[in-house]
Amino acid sequence: GAVVSQHPSRVICKSGTSVKIECRSLDFQATTMFWYRQFPKQSLMLMATSNEGSKATYEQGVEKDKFLINHASLTLSTLTVTSAHPEDSSFYICSARDGRSTDTQYFGPGTRLTVL
């Protein structure tokens, strides 16, 4: 099946710094990518939807200036957590939709962010 990778898988940073997470579709072109956040023992909450070459659409309550999303190519989307704080510590998961088919999203393995 289709593969989506995320890098890094785990990151620890100091409060106030910015962290970039990459999401790549390895064997298909992803016209749409999604970013989710998951707190411990909770479900996935959609943060934003990004379409290649256009601005991301953020869900209500998600600060677009804090969580910068760039979808510059059909195989890469990045999420930058700016001026990270301990409350941003979470598991971030991306998913990608194959441009040839709209009925399936492929999920990345997730990135564990810990802000000290």
Next chain:
Amino acid sequence: AQSVTQLGSHVSVSEGALVLLRCNYSSSVPPYLFWYVQYPNQGLQLLLKYTTGATLVKGINGFEAEFKKSETSFHLTKPSAHMSDAAEYFCAVSDLRSSASKIIFGSGTRLSIRP
């Protein structure tokens, strides 16, 4: 608007017993329905999905689910639980008919398997 309700945040069954994880959905349009499994510190793996056609859907690892429109349900079952089935399971709904549509996840059910 679409939503998903998973009944039971934690289900525990004995190895070899029937697994039943409940999911009810709400959707104003014909839904696409999914079950995903998540192992600790990992992403989501698709178990099965319903889009159109046959209402009984078979997935990986012996799991299956039945779409029942009259009950707005999409319960996940497996005849005989295995220790390796212990994980978090998420039911999800979407209207994936356009590139703007999203997948909405339920709150998840943690499945434990007793030896």
